[in-house]
Each structure stands twice: as structure tokens, then as C-alpha cells.
Amino acid sequence: MMNAVSPSNIPDSHDYPVICRNLRKRYGGGFGGIKVLDDVSFSIPKGAVLGLIGRNGAGKTTLMRILVGLLMPESGSAMVLDEPAAYLTDAAKTRLGYVPQEPQSLSWMTVEAMLRFVSSFYPKWDHDYMWNTLMRWEIPPSRRLAKLSPGQRQRVALIRVLASCPELLILDEPASALDPVARRDFLREIAVRAGEAGTTVLFSTHIVSDLERVASHVCFLHEGKLLLDTPMDDLKETHARMCLSREAAAAVSGRLPGELARRRRPDGGMSIVLTRKGLEAWPSAVTAGGGTLEALNLEDLFIEVTDHPGAAWFRK
């Protein structure tokens, strides 16, 4: 179960490799500081693939850097593999894999030298996977990392992290520089790891189709706030767009129950994104004949919720 936006819902269990409570982060001090994360709370169950989606500057990278202990939150706590994220032990690090947005580390080494160097630190390193994937993705092992294209560097970073057989994978836009073939290959690998080995995956992306293909859960992060946190299977049943005519829109005065975002259309009508718990009834404005209800796919829902001034006000 993953509806854990409220901190009180977050469990203290070994079955949740990632547990965040009330994370806040601000860059720069004083009044000019920029709020990047604002009271973010969620947890990821073991074996889940959580897709984190958000616009540029939403705070995805910051959240991930906090989770791997590279950044200190202003307040709140982050537990990763039953340890505080800022104080990960060596044992936890062997079980954790992280791919940054632009992997550039050890760029003066050749691909082979880097992978050999890194492999010695991981007890469960999969050499066969490493070599097979290097050959499949046609990456020359003797080439320096600095000489590789951004896409090739990202592939090497993925091989590096997947070959270490981690229990928790944190991937910051891992497929952004991959070509379609490599991306599909990578997504298949993620699905297999999560399904067969029980690997927990947290990955951020701008590509909604990737999310729909592999994610079991989805989170919307917008302006530092977590707007949505739900299993993918429930998404279509629990979220819909209500389109109201001009007359019906005039009749809607206050905020509807379960309203996430609203947008006024050029013809004077209004579209409202709604959510409901389980299979409870939609608001009466729909049933009264004033509006039509449309199913939303993930991309539509994301745009409706985030492409809206002050969307962050409509928190679940």
C-alpha cells in the first residue's frame, strides 16, 4: 500500500526500503532562498517501481540526492534501507545503486578500468551481465569515459549500477540520453529486476510512456510538493476530468470534494480534475447533468495538475 502522503500513514517496516517524512529543503538562506522541497512524505514498498514525474526544477534531483545522502535536508527525515540516508553504512551502500542525471565520474578512466575498479567493491557483482551488456550496447571497453557520447556514458552508468545487483535503485532521469532501442532494453531490465529479484526502483523521468510501461506506482512532484502518490493500476479509476459547460461552470461556486486542479476554457466552460477514494461516487455536479466525465491518461493528468498556476495549492 502506498498512499502515504500523510506522514501518519508512513509505516516503520523493513518492507519499505525508502521512507521519507516531512522533507524540506531550501537553497540559499534568508528571504531570497528558494524552497525546493516542501513537506514531502512518502514511502516505497519492497519490489515496487516508483516513477517520479515533475517539471524542470520541481525538486526531483534534490529529493534523490537527499535519499542517497549527498544532500542534507533542512528538516524531516529520510530512511533508506533501514538507515538514515545521510549516514549510510558500507553494508547499505553495497545494496544501493544510484545513477545521477549526468554521470561523469571517473571520466579519465577507460570503461573497462572503471568497471573493474568499481566491481571490486561489490560482493554480488555480475560480470557476465556487465560484459554481455557492454557488447550488446556496443560500448568499446578500451575507450576513455570522457571520450564517450552522453548517451554512451549514461549506458555505462546503468551497466555499472545494474551489475552491482542492488536491492534499491535510484535513477535520476536514467533514460533521457538513451536511444529508443537502448531505452526499451533498459526498461525491460528494470521490469525484470523488480519482478524477479524484488529490486525496489525509484526513477524520475520526463517521458511519460516510460513510466506507464514499468512503474507500479507514480508520484507527481510539483514546485517542491508531492501532488499525487498512487498505484498505477488505481490511477484511471480514481482520477477523472469533469468538463462543465458555461452555465454549469457558473453554478460551481466553491471547491468540489476531491478537486485537484481546475482550468477555465476559452468558451467560458471549465474543466476540473477530480480524485476519489476507491469507488465512491463522483461529485453531484456531474450526476446533475451539468458536466461530462472523461478518463485521464497519465500524461493528461500530469499536464492538468501541473500546468496550472498555483496548482500546488490543491493538495490531496
Add this chain to the structure above:
Amino acid sequence: MTSWMRPTAAVIAGRPVVLVALIVTVCTWCAAAEIYWVALQGPHHGESAAAVLVGVDVLYSWLLVAGFLALVKDLKELRIPQLRSLLIISLLAVFVMVFLAPCVAVWLLGGPAGDVVFMAMGSVVGTAGPAVCQSGYRVRNARVAARNAGPARLMTDSVRAPRPQAWRAVRVAFGAPYAPESWTRRVIELALWCAVLAAAPLLVWSFESSLNPRGFRILLHVAELVSIVIAIASCWLWPLARVVTLVTSQSGTLTELALLPGQGSGRQQLRRLCLVALSIPSAALIVVLGLALGVVKLEHLPQAMYARVAAEFLLIPLLTLPALAGRLTKPPGPNAWAGAMVMFSQTWTWLLIFWTTTPETWHGAPPIFFWAAIAIIAVGLMFLIGMTINALRKLLRRPHPYMDVS
């Protein structure tokens, strides 16, 4: 016209270091040619000057041909339609600059035929160097590729490599000059470094008979100072600048180090980081100090000069460590860089003061001036040490040294 000029300009702008190295080398060649010409006017025949000129010519040809080969590679990658004509023009230009121009210059300067032949031989050596290096690199790459592609690879590679010690891992992550290297490579690097340091004083020494004693001593001191500055820059500033670059740029090295298993607790990581970052520059600086003291002894300078040189070398870490520690604790920004540059620049001001001040300087001055100077220096030193300690204290408060607290 612009169809090939634009990409060529892009290639040159993409690697400005090649252009800068070329300009510096051409200027050096011209300077050596001028020395050669001056030597030819004197009573001596100027063999040493000719040898120097040939040596510079080898380096000049090497850089020019290496630059040309890099240009060829880049142009091929750009797939310009006029590639063939562009390559022919470039090849002709390189031929003229490497072979024709030096030989004609020596001949026009009035050099004997033997010098012209030597110059041509130097150009041949300089041309062959990069070509041989590149073919060797290709052969080595082909071997590695063959080894990796072979079926035996999978068998051997399943054998786990031994885990390196934690401090060794930090060295590897830092790259050159910290990364472990073979002894052969280290010896070659050391030999090259010694050759670079000795070049300027030896060059002056080779002209001892052509210079008056006073001019010779001034030139020799200037050459020694240049060598010492180069030595300090290469031994101390360059490795620390490397650390600063790794810390400040988004190179990912710190991410790698922070998440690499086997690095221990935060305190252990900080201790290891400081140890690795400072050990090699400190050892190298001590070697340079030894060399500087050796020069003082060879020149039979007064005893006070030993203490003065030692104090100068002590000032170098005192002035640069606060900048380094500040960079480790603060987020990157232009102000911090400016601070570091000011700190580095102050080193030479202090050196100048130390070199020029003598006990006679204070003769006749009120004692208050002397004690005020001492107090200012003491406060300055305490301030610098305090800055370093404060930065280390901030680092200690973090869960691990690679964490960003911005």
C-alpha cells in the same frame, strides 16, 4: 569559403589549448633563433646555441604534427565535403612550417650547412614522434579490443579483482597525479619534470662564456626563480587545483566516493580525503625545498638564506590551505575562486618581501616599526591557520565530507 572556415574555426575553438601551445612554441622557437643568431655573432661558433635551437625545433615539430593529426581526426568526424582539399592545404602548411621554415631561417641567419642539416634532422625526429606514439596507441587499443572480444575473456573476467584499500580507492577516483601508476611511468614523469626544471638554468649556463659575470649571475638567478616557480606550481598548486576542480565542478567524483562501499565512517572518509589530497603535494614540495636548499648551498649563499628559503616554503601551504579548505566547505561560486586567486597571488608578494628584506633594512627605523611588522605577520598567520581550522571544523560537522550542505 565559409563552408570550411566555420567548421575549422569551430575545431580550433573547441581545442584552444592546441592553438595556445602552438603560439607559445612558435614564440619559443623565435627566441631560441634569436639566441642562436646572437651566439653566431660572438667569438664562439655557437654549437650550444645550435643544439638548443635543434632541441626547441624537435619540440616545435612534435607539437605542430600532433596538432595536425588531432585536426585531421576532428575534421574527419565533422565530415566536411571539402575534406580532401583542406587536408592537402593543412599538410602543405605543416610541411612548410616544420621543414622548410626552420631550415631556411637557419640558413638566412648565417648558420653553417651542418646546422641546417641538424635542423632538418630535428624536424624529422619531431615529426616521427607523434606518428609513432599514435600508431603505438592504435596497436595497444587493438590488443585490448582483441582481448576483450575473445571468448577467453569471459572466463578470466569472472575472477574477482581484489578490493583496493580505501585510501587507494580515493587516489584512483582523484585521477592524475594522485592515481597509482607504474614505476616506469613515474620515472619518465620525474625525468621530464627534472628536464623542464633544469632547462632554464642550463640554458643560461651554456652562455656563461658569452655573458659578463654580473649579467650571467642575474640571468642565472632569474632562471632559478622561474624553475622554482614552475616546480611549486607543478608540485603543489596543480594537484590541489585538481582537488578543487573535483570538489567544485559537477564531475561526479564526489558522488562516486560518497556511495562507494568500504570507505568507512564520515570521519574516516574526511581523514582519508585530507591525507590523499595533501600527501603527494607535500612530498613533492619537500623535494622542491631540498632542491632549493641545494641551490643555496651550491651558490655558497649566507646561512640566513637557508632559514629564509625554508620560511618561504612554509608560507606556501599556509597561504593556500585556507583557500582549499574554504573550497571544500563552501558551495562553488566566483567569489571563492577570486579569494583563492588572491591567496595564490599573495604568495609571490611574500616571497618578494622575504627575498629583498635584510637586517640593514631596519637599521635606523624606530623599533615600533619592526615590532609592528612582526605583529602584522603573526596576526596574518593566525588568521590563516584559524581559517583552515574553521573550515575543517565545518567539514567535521557533516555526516561525511562529500555531502553538500548548500
